[in-house]
Amino acid sequence: MANRLPVDRCKDSWHTAPGGLVSALAPIVKAESGAWIGWPGTCDETIEPFAADGMHLVPIPLSCEEHRQYYEGFSNAVLWPLYHDLIVAPQYRRDWWRTYEAVNARFAQAAIETAAYGATIWIHDYHLQLVPRIIRSQRRDVRIGFFNHIPFPSVELLAQLPWREAVLNGLLGADVIGFQRESDVTNFRNASQRFLGISPDRVSNVLGAYPISVDVDAIREAAESESVARLSRQLRHDLGSPDVLMLGIDRLDYTKGIPHRLRAFEELLEDRVLAPETTVLAQVAVPSREGIGAYQDLRDEVERLVGRINGRFGTLERGVVQYFHQSYSFEATIALYLAADVLLVTSLRDGMNLVAKEFVTARKRRGGALILSEFAGAADELHRAIIVNPHDISGLKNGMRQATSLNGDDAHEQMAAMAATVEDNDVHHWAHSFLNDLQQPTDASSPLLKISTGNTTRTLQEVKHVGR
Numbered sequence: 088m089a090n091r092l093p094v095d096r097c098k099d100s101w102h103t104a105p106g107g108l109v110s111a112l113a114p115i116v117k118a119e120s121g122a123w124i125g126w127p128g129t130c131d132e133t134i135e136p137f138a139a140d141g142m143h144l145v146p147i148p149l150s151c152e153e154h155r156q157y158y159e160g161f162s163n164a165v166l167w168p169l170y171h172d173l174i175v176a177p178q179y180r181r182d183w184w185r186t187y188e189a190v191n192a193r194f195a196q197a198a199i200e201t202a203a204y205g206a207t208i209w210i211h212d213y214h215l216q217l218v219p220r221i222i223r224s225q226r227r228d229v230r231i232g233f234f235n236h237i238p239f240p241s242v243e244l245l246a247q248l249p250w251r252e253a254v255l256n257g258l259l260g261a262d263v264i265g266f267q268r269e270s271d272v273t274n275f276r277n278a279s280q281r282f283l284g285i286s287p288d289r290v291s292n293v294l295g296a297y298p299i300s301v302d303v304d305a306i307r308e309a310a311e312s313e314s315v316a317r318l319s320r321q322l323r324h325d326l327g328s329p330d331v332l333m334l335g336i337d338r339l340d341y342t343k344g345i346p347h348r349l350r351a352f353e354e355l356l357e358d359r360v361l362a363p364e365t366t367v368l369a370q371v372a373v374p375s376r377e378g379i380g381a382y383q384d385l386r387d388e389v390e391r392l393v394g395r396i397n398g399r400f401g402t403l404e405r406g407v408v409q410y411f412h413q414s415y416s417f418e419a420t421i422a423l424y425l426a427a428d429v430l431l432v433t434s435l436r437d438g439m440n441l442v443a444k445e446f447v448t449a450r451k452r453r454g455g456a457l458i459l460s461e462f463a464g465a466a467d468e469l470h471r472a473i474i475v476n477p478h479d480i481s482g483l484k485n486g487m488r489q490a491t492s493l494n495g496d497d498a499h500e501q502m503a504a505m506a507a508t509v510e511d512n513d514v515h516h517w518a519h520s521f522l523n524d525l526q527q528p529t530d531a532s533s534p535l536l537k538i539s540t541g542n543t544t545r546t547l548q549e550v551k552h553v554g555r
């Protein structure tokens with residue numbers, strides 16, 4: 088179960104949506120005759136369950152108002168900024184919270200009705216944090232896992248959320264709760280102690296860090312194909328055949344630190360450390376959550392910066408920043424990785440950042456440099472990257488300068504070492520290690536077996552007699 092179904096609609100047919108999560112989970116769902124429950128991507132439309140690409144898909148309908156309040160509102164204008172260290176201010180609106188509760192109950196009900204006896208239910212991400220507890224209250228036979236793809240905030244930040252107890256309690260309906268980083272696990276453990284009074288040793292055995300990864304084989308296959316190699320040569324040529332090609336590929340999200348990297352780049356041009364005649368920064372900004380004000384503001388800021396830099400340093404032939412507010416196919420993305428010399432990942436906060444892992448995987452045998460924010464989960468694993476604090480513009484400039492002057496042998500050695508790290512934990516390994524842990528029996532004294540009903544908390548043994 089995830090907020091979105093793993094398919095996109097094109098006219099009257101459905102196509103598997105590209106992405107690591109889908110490539111990891113689709114084979115498991117197919118092999119287990121499982122179902123994928125999610126929102127189909129349209130509003131005010133009820134679609135019956137259907138089969139696509141060998142998977143049974145259960146669409147959850149949302150009205151346009153629910154989409155506005157549950158998805159754009161509570162999920163992406165409250166939880167998203169709160170869980171990403173308040174880069175913008177959350178709006179704690181009670182009507183959004185009520186809709187989040189109602190939509191979570193709808194998702195949960197679909198799982199309760201769809202899951203076979205003894206099934207395993209794996210719930211993904213912050214949109215659905217109340218679902219584990221609701222399912223648990225009605226289905227004692229199933230195993231429930233929850234994986235949070237984004238950071239989990241510190242106690243001090245979570246304290247702001249008026250519904251923090253309900254969210255923690257909702258998650259604690261799961262048998263296993265997975266996070267990207269150990270620091271997220273620590274934050275959750277501290278929060279359940281502070282707000283629910285659960286001692287850390289009672290919750291520890293159900294929490295774990297499972298850093299998500301990428302589909303190494305699919306990336307390697309594309310990176311080694313002649314068509315992608317040809318496309319990458321063409322792209323570099325079309326970008327003006329610069330001596331140095333820097334690349335940023337991000338959803339256009341304020342967590343990604345795009346203005347920070349543009350400012351650092353502009354200063355390096357100003358200082359003449361980078362020559363505008365022979366350097367290009369290609370920035371792909373994939374449109375995202377365009378109905379939300381903070382995303383519209385970010386787009387304005389990024390486009391203003393790009394215009395300013397090109398106005399100051401561009402030539403009649405081309406801009407020194409090549410900006411694309413578009414999304415690209417998987418093959419074109421890999422071709423861009425191969426074409427570039429340096430990838431810039433300057434997130435202010437990021438659960439993992441799979442772009443960094445894709446880049447090193449694609450470039451295993453090509454060298455190049457990865458600039459990686461210390462605030463991205465990937466920094467816990469990719470130690471050989473050039474690690475930067477994106478708030479420190481001088482430090483970021485030093486990192487970018489270092490990346491452009493890396494000696495060829497060092498660049499190859501570092502890239503190969505990082506690629507090997509990703510190979511050891513690819514997305515299939517990630518999925519299997521989570522699901523293996525989910526199959527382990529839960530300790531009967533676990534706090535997860537408690538059910539909250541209004542103001543009282545009862546154990547499952549007690550509620551089993553209550554009936555449905």
Ligand code: F6P
Nearest residue numbers: 090091212236237338375376438
């Ligand atoms: O990384 C968090 C996440 O919500 C992913 O689960 C999702 O694929 C991505 O951001 C894009 O978000 P959205 O579904 O809002 O377009």
